[in-house]
Amino acid sequence: MTPSRARATPFSTRDRLTAYLLAAPAGALLVGVALFPILFAAWLSLHRLILILRERRFIGLDNYAYLLHDQRFWTALGNTAYFAVFSVTAELGLGLAIASLLASAAPGQRLLRAAILVPWAIPAAVSGKIWAWLFNPDYGLFTRVLPGSINWLGTPGYAMPAAILVDVWKTVPFVALLIFAALRNIPEDLYRAASLDGASSWRIFRSITLPLLKPTLAVVLVLRTLDAFRVFDAIYVLTAGGPANTTETLAIYTYKTLMDAGDFGYGSTLAIATFLCVLVISIAYLRVLGSEGRA
Amino acid sequence: MIPRRRFLAGLGAFALTATGCQRRRQATEGRPPGPIRLVFQHQPFLGDPAPLRRLFTDFERENEGIVIAAELLPSAPGAVHQYYLTALEGGSQDFDVFIIDVIWVAEFARAGWIAELTSAFPPDVLRRDFLPGAASAVIVGDSTFAMPWYVDVGVFYRRSDRVPQAPRTYGEVVAFAREAMPRQASMRGFLWQALQSESLVCNVYEAIWGHGGTTMLGDRVLLDTPEARGALEYLRALVACGVSPLSVTSMAEEESRRVFQAGDAVFMRNWPYAWAEAESPGSPIRGRVGLSALPTVDGAIGRGALGGFQLALNAHTPAWKVDAAHRFIDHLTSPQANLAIALAYGRNPPRAAVYRDPQLLTGAPAIAGLLPLALLAEPRPVTAYYPMFNGTLAAEFSAAVTGVRSPAEALRRAQAEIDHLMREAP
Numbered sequence: 205m206t207p208s209r210a211r212a213t214p215f216s217t218r219d220r221l222t223a224y225l226l227a228a229p230a231g232a233l234l235v236g237v238a239l240f241p242i243l244f245a246a247w248l249s250l251h252r253l254i255l256i257l258r259e260r261r262f263i264g265l266d267n268y269a270y271l272l273h274d275q276r277f278w279t280a281l282g283n284t285a286y287f288a289v290f291s292v293t294a295e296l297g298l299g300l301a302i303a304s305l306l307a308s309a310a311p312g313q314r315l316l317r318a319a320i321l322v323p324w325a326i327p328a329a330v331s332g333k334i335w336a337w338l339f340n341p342d343y344g345l346f347t348r349v350l351p352g353s354i355n356w357l358g359t360p361g362y363a364m365p366a367a368i369l370v371d372v373w374k375t376v377p378f379v380a381l382l383i384f385a386a387l388r389n390i391p392e393d394l395y396r397a398a399s400l401d402g403a404s405s406w407r408i409f410r411s412i413t414l415p416l417l418k419p420t421l422a423v424v425l426v427l428r429t430l431d432a433f434r435v436f437d438a439i440y441v442l443t444a445g446g447p448a449n450t451t452e453t454l455a456i457y458t459y460k461t462l463m464d465a466g467d468f469g470y471g472s473t474l475a476i477a478t479f480l481c482v483l484v485i486s487i488a489y490l491r492v493l494g495s496e497g498r499a
Numbered sequence: 500m501i502p503r504r505r506f507l508a509g510l511g512a513f514a515l516t517a518t519g520c521q522r523r524r525q526a527t528e529g530r531p532p533g534p535i536r537l538v539f540q541h542q543p544f545l546g547d548p549a550p551l552r553r554l555f556t557d558f559e560r561e562n563e564g565i566v567i568a569a570e571l572l573p574s575a576p577g578a579v580h581q582y583y584l585t586a587l588e589g590g591s592q593d594f595d596v597f598i599i600d601v602i603w604v605a606e607f608a609r610a611g612w613i614a615e616l617t618s619a620f621p622p623d624v625l626r627r628d629f630l631p632g633a634a635s636a637v638i639v640g641d642s643t644f645a646m647p648w649y650v651d652v653g654v655f656y657r658r659s660d661r662v663p664q665a666p667r668t669y670g671e672v673v674a675f676a677r678e679a680m681p682r683q684a685s686m687r688g689f690l691w692q693a694l695q696s697e698s699l700v701c702n703v704y705e706a707i708w709g710h711g712g713t714t715m716l717g718d719r720v721l722l723d724t725p726e727a728r729g730a731l732e733y734l735r736a737l738v739a740c741g742v743s744p745l746s747v748t749s750m751a752e753e754e755s756r757r758v759f760q761a762g763d764a765v766f767m768r769n770w771p772y773a774w775a776e777a778e779s780p781g782s783p784i785r786g787r788v789g790l791s792a793l794p795t796v797d798g799a800i801g802r803g804a805l806g807g808f809q810l811a812l813n814a815h816t817p818a819w820k821v822d823a824a825h826r827f828i829d830h831l832t833s834p835q836a837n838l839a840i841a842l843a844y845g846r847n848p849p850r851a852a853v854y855r856d857p858q859l860l861t862g863a864p865a866i867a868g869l870l871p872l873a874l875l876a877e878p879r880p881v882t883a884y885y886p887m888f889n890g891t892l893a894a895e896f897s898a899a900v901t902g903v904r905s906p907a908e909a910l911r912r913a914q915a916e917i918d919h920l921m922r923e924a925p
Contacts, residue, residue, distance in 0.1 A: 255584065255610060256884075257609070257610075257883075258610065258611065275912075276894075340746075340749075340754075341744070341745060341749060342746050342754075342758050353745065354745075358693075358746065358747075358748030358901070360898075443695075443749075444695065444696070445894075446696070447749075447897045448695065448895075448897040448904070449894045449897070463581045463585075464577065464580065464890055465887040465888075465890065466887070
C-alpha cells in the first residue's frame with residue numbers, strides 16, 4: 205500500500221499538470237472570448253463614453269441610476285419578456301405536436317422530416333425580408349387573404365404578434381426535431397405494456413411520454429428562452445423596433461445606443477443589464493430543473 | 500452592399516479601439532510606386548450606372564496617374580452610418596473619398612473623422628456658388644468639411660390627370676384627395692413616409708414648418724411647441740380619417756413610390772428622384788404627374804426638408820493622396836458633373852448656376868423648375884448631437900402618428916430626452 209501510494213503521488217501531480225495543460229487552451233479561449241468582454245463591458249458601463257464627443261470619463265454608477273428611470277429601457281424589457289413568453293410557449297407546444305406527428309408512421313414522412321427543416325435553414329435576415337413582404341399592407345399575401353386590412357408591421361399591438369409569428373415559424377422545426385429525437389429513444393416496450401394495461405392514449409402521453417421527454421424539454425426551454433431574450437435579427441429586419449418602439453427589445457435598444465448614437469458608456473450599461481437578466485433566468489431554470497433531476 | 504470583408508475589417512478595427520488599443524495608423528509610409536489608387540465609396544443611383552462611371556473615366560483620363568476604385572454602399576443610410584462610425588473610429592484607411600448625409604457632417608467633423616477641406620474649397624466660394632442650404636450643410640464654424648454632391652428637398656407629387664390644380668393648403672390636400680379617390684377602387688389618397696425612421700422625421704419637420712414652426716431656438720432644439728403639436732395632429736388626422744392609408748406607417752420612400760408609380764395614389768410626398776422614375780419609359784403614370792411645393796396650413800409655399808449627400812475625405816487618408824482626392828472631389832462636384840447627375844438620375848444640382856444651364860432646361864425641365872424649392876430647403880436641427888437623438892424623434896413621432904400617445908405627450912417626452920442629452924454634454 206505504502207509504496208504504491210508513494211509512487212502514485214508524483215504521478216498524479218504530473219497527471220494534474222497534464223490535465224491543466226490540456227485544459228489551458230480551452231480556458232484561455234473562454235477567458236478571451238467570454239469573461240474578458242463581459243468584464244470590459246462592465247468597466248465601460250461605468251463611464252460616459254461618447255465617440256463623437258471624444259469624451260471618456262469615469263462616472264461610477266450614474267448610468268445605472270439613469271437606467272432605473274429610463275422609460276425606454278423598461279418598455280424594451282417588457283417587450284422582450286412578452287416576446288420570450290409567447291414565442292417560447294408556442295414553439296414548445298407546436299414543436300411537441302409536430303414531433304408526435306413525425307413519430308407516427310405516416311406515408312411520406314421522410315420527405316416531411318426534410319421539408320420541416322427548411323424554415324430553420326433560412327437565415328433570419330432573409331426570412332425576415334420574406335415575411336415583411338407577406339405582411340406588406342399594399343401587396344402582401346395577408347392583406348389579400350385575410351378580411352379587413354390590417355397593417356401588421358405598422359400598427360402598434362399587431363407588430364409584436366407578427367414578429368412572434370415569424371420567430372415561431374422559424375424555430376418550431378428546431379424544437380420539433382430535438383423532441384422527435386427524444387421520442388424515438390423512448391422504448392417501444394413501455395407503450396406496449398401500457399396498452400396491454402388498457403391505458404388511454406392521453407394517459408400514455410401523460411405518464412410515459414411526457415416524463416421521459418422532460419430532460420429534452422428542459423434543454424429546449426432553456427435554450428429557447430435565452431435565445432428569445434436576446435432576440436435581435438428577426439425583429440430588426442421586420443420593424444427595426446417600430447412602430448413607436450413597440451417592438452424594441454433590449455438587444456435592439458442596446459444596438460441602437462451603441463451603433464446609431466455611438467454612446468458606448470450607456471450602451472454597455474444596457475448590455476450588462478441584458479446579461480444580468482439572462483443570468484437570472486439561467487440560474488432560476490438551473491435551480492428548478494436541477495432540483496427536479498435530483499428528486 | 501458594403502463588401503463583407505471591409506465591413507468585418509471595420510468591425511475588427513472598432514474592436515481594437517473598443518478594447519483600449521488606441522491604434523492610430525500614421526500616414527508615414529511613403530507613396531508606393533505606380534498610380535495613386537483612390538477608393539471612392541458611394542450608394543448606387545437608381546437607373547443605368549454608365550453615366551456615373553463615365554464621370555470616373557473622364558477624371559482618370561484628365562488626371563494621368565490616378566485610378567478610381569469605386570465601391571458600392573447599401574442604400575440604407577442607417578447601415579452606412581454604422582459602417583462609417585466603426586470604420587472611421589478604427590482609423591480605417593480602406594477608403595478615401597466617401598459620401599455622407601447632410602445630418603452627419605457636424606457629427607463627423609466634431610469627431611475628427613473627416614479631413615478639413617477649407618484650403619481647397621474655401622467657405623466664401625461655396626456660399627457664392629452653391630445653394631444656401633447645401634453650403635451651410637458642409638460648413639462647420641468657418642471651415643469646410645465636405646462638398647455638396649447633390650441636394651434633396653421634400654416635394655409634393657400629384658396625379659395631374661386626377662387633380663389639375665396642386666393643393667396649397669392642408670385643407671385642400673384632404674378635400675382634393677377625397678374628391679379623386681372614389682373614382683378608382685384601388686386609389687389611395689396621400690402617401691408619405693411614416694415608418695419609424697429618419698424619413699418620418701423629415702415629414703414631421705416639414706409639417707412643423709408648414710404650421711409656422713421653427714427648429715432651433717439659439718442652441719436649443721425646440722420641439723414642444725404649439726406648431727409642432729399642430730403638425731402631429733394634422734399628420735395623425737390624415738391617417739385616422741383615411742386620406743392617408745394605414746400602410747403609410749410602414750412606408751419609407753421606396754414603398755410609397757412603388758404604390759404611387761403603380762397608379763394607386765393621388766398625392767405623394769417624396770424626394771425629387773421619384774420624378775425621374777415616374778417619367779421613365781414604361782412607367783404607368785408617365786406624363787400624368789405634377790410636381791409642386793409642399794402645402795402648408797395657410798397656403799404659403801411649403802419648405803421641404805434638406806437632404807442629399809456630400810463628398811467627404813477620410814481624415815486618415817495618407818498625405819500623398821490628399822491632393823488627388825481634392826481634385827477628384829472637385830471633379831465630381833463641378834458644374835458638368837452636377838448636370839450629368841441631374842440629367843441621368845434626377846438628383847438636384849447643389850450649384851445654383853446649373854439650374855440656368857440650357858441643357859438642364861431642355862433635358863430635365865422639372866429639375867430646373869425646382870430651383871425655388873431647393874432655395875427654400877430647410878435643414879433638420881444642425882448640431883453634432885443630431886445622430887444621438889434622431890432615433891428618439893423617430894420613435895416619439897411614430898407614437899403620435901400611430902395614436903399610441905397624444906402629440907402633446909410625444910413631444911413632451913422627446914423634448915425631455917433631447918434636453919437631457921444636450922444639457923449633459925460639455
